[in-house]
Amino acid sequence: TCRRCVGRNGKPHSPGADYQGVNGMLIDDVKGALVALKAEMQEDRCIKSGTDLNVGDIVYQDMDRNDGLVLNKGYDDRSKFFVIVGKNSKGDAIGLCLINSDLDFYKNVPAMQRFQYILKAADYKGVLKKDSRLDCAQLFPMKARKSVAVKAERVGHLTADDEAKVLPLVASCGFIDAHMKKVYRIGQK
Numbered sequence: 001t002c003r004r005c006v007g008r009n010g011k012p013h014s015p016g017a018d019y020q021g022v023n024g025m026l027i028d029d030v031k032g033a034l035v036a037l038k039a040e041m042q043e044d045r046c047i048k049s050g051t052d053l054n055v056g057d058i059v060y061q062d063m064d065r066n067d068g069l070v071l072n073k074g075y076d077d078r079s080k081f082f083v084i085v086g087k088n089s090k091g092d093a094i095g096l097c098l099i100n101s102d103l104d105f106y107k108n109v110p111a112m113q114r115f116q117y118i119l120k121a122a123d124y125k126g127v128l129k130k131d132s133r134l135d136c137a138q139l140f141p142m143k144a145r146k147s148v149a150v151k152a153e154r155v156g157h158l159t160a161d162d163e164a165k166v167l168p169l170v171a172s173c174g175f176i177d178a179h180m181k182k183v184y185r186i187g188q189k
Contacts, residue, residue: 045153050091050144052154056163057084058099058127061152068140081127083134083158085170086184094147095139095184097170101132112137115173117166119158127156134166137175139184 047053063069064077071078086095099119106112115137121128158166170176171187181187 045155047144047147047152047154049148050093053084053087053091053094053144053147054157055084055087055167056158057154058082058124058156058158059084059096059147059152060155061147062150067142067146081132081155082140083166085136085139085167086181086186088183089185092144093184094142094144095180095186096142097139097166098135099128099132100135101128101130103131103133105133112175115169115175117162117169119162123159123162124156136166136170137173139170139176139180139186141180141184 047059053059058081060079060081062077063080063082065071069078069080081099082096083099084094085097087093103118106116115135117134117136119128119132119134121130121132157163168187171181176186
């Protein structure tokens with residue numbers, strides 16, 4: 001019998017069978033159902049067209065220098081979380097702000113600190129491992145087809161409270177070009 005867990009009826013069962021561990025969480029299965037379920041969930045999160053991208057969505061995607069990232073330490077690209085804060089009128093391009101886990105990045109730049117919005121990990125379970133900052137001082141433009149091409153994943157959406165605070169913060173940021181705000185309809189109804 002398997003020593004790591006106990007079956008649903010409270011008795012040990014043979015290895016390789018479906019079993020539940022601590023707090024009833026499914027731990028393993030012989031038929032690969034968990035692997036198949038995970039693949040299906042990931043496919044559901046995959047961006048398939050520009051219509052899959054909406055303001056407030058949190059997206060996980062590979063980005064590179066062509067997207068405006070400054071890459072250090074020899075990286076060619078980085079997987080990044082970002083929030084969509086605007087979308088053009090055709091719906092084929094988005095404006096986004098990056099999520100960063102380094103909370104102290106702008107600690108010595110008071111003008112920039114004002115535009116760093118803290119996202120609490122507790123509000124974004126399964127997305128953020130720790131409290132992170134949304135950099136509302138820099139807007140990255142991106143074609144929706146890039147997100148489709150790199151198989152970006154929509155992993156969440158801002159809470160209603162965060163969205164109500166973030167969007168006006170981005171709209172009020174003087175570091176973001178007024179033309180870009182207009183193109184991505186930021187601060188417009």
